[in-house]
Amino acid sequence: MEPIEAGANAATFVQSEMFARTFRDGMTLVEETANYLDGEGRAASKSLPRAVALTYAGASMRLTTQLMQIASWLLVMRSVREGDMSLEEARDAKYRVKANDADPGFGLIDALPTALVALISNAEQLFSRIGRLDATLFSGDGTQSDLRDAAAQQRALFEAFGR
Numbered sequence: 326m327e328p329i330e331a332g333a334n335a336a337t338f339v340q341s342e343m344f345a346r347t348f349r350d351g352m353t354l355v356e357e358t359a360n361y362l363d364g365e366g367r368a369a370s371k372s373l374p375r376a377v378a379l380t381y382a383g384a385s386m387r388l389t390t391q392l393m394q395i396a397s398w399l400l401v402m403r404s405v406r407e408g409d410m411s412l413e414e415a416r417d418a419k420y421r422v423k424a425n426d427a428d429p430g431f432g433l434i435d436a437l438p439t440a441l442v443a444l445i446s447n448a449e450q451l452f453s454r455i456g457r458l459d460a461t462l463f464s465g466d467g468t469q470s471d472l473r474d475a476a477a478q479q480r481a482l483f484e485a486f487g488r
Contacts, residue, residue, distance in 0.1 A: 339406035
């Protein structure tokens with residue numbers, strides 16, 4: 326993920342190419358997952374042994390929930406960009422990305438269809454990226470100094486460890 330520039334805030338972020346790319350990535354993943362779960366995935370799940378089918382059901386429900394959070398966050402940010410929602414409204418806790426730290430306990434994940442495992446992996450990466458963006462843009466009191474400090478620390482890390 327590219328660092329967010331010093332002085333950036335949610336209002337400038339939603340106008341950026343980084344947001345546009347994140348929005349496209351998120352909505353594409355939502356669409357790909359829906360198509361898979363309604364088509365190829367549905368057919369594949371019917372041929373799985375019972376224990377693996379239960380793992381499939383749990384994994385697909387967790388994936389769907391994660392993608393709903395991603396889509397919701399992206400749509401809120403797009404609403405801010407388009408002026409349909411104020412930044413203060415978007416700052417509300419109900420729009421924050423909430424990490425699910427619980428271990429899903431999918432012991433048979435290796436037995437799941439490869440396409441589902443790939444979608445899960447892609448969703449987890451995107452969810453993590455959006456979580457970091459959300460925390461950067463909306464953590465603390467939202468002052469510019471908070472964002473500049475975080476951006477300065479991020480640049481220092483990139484310089485120290487060579488991007």
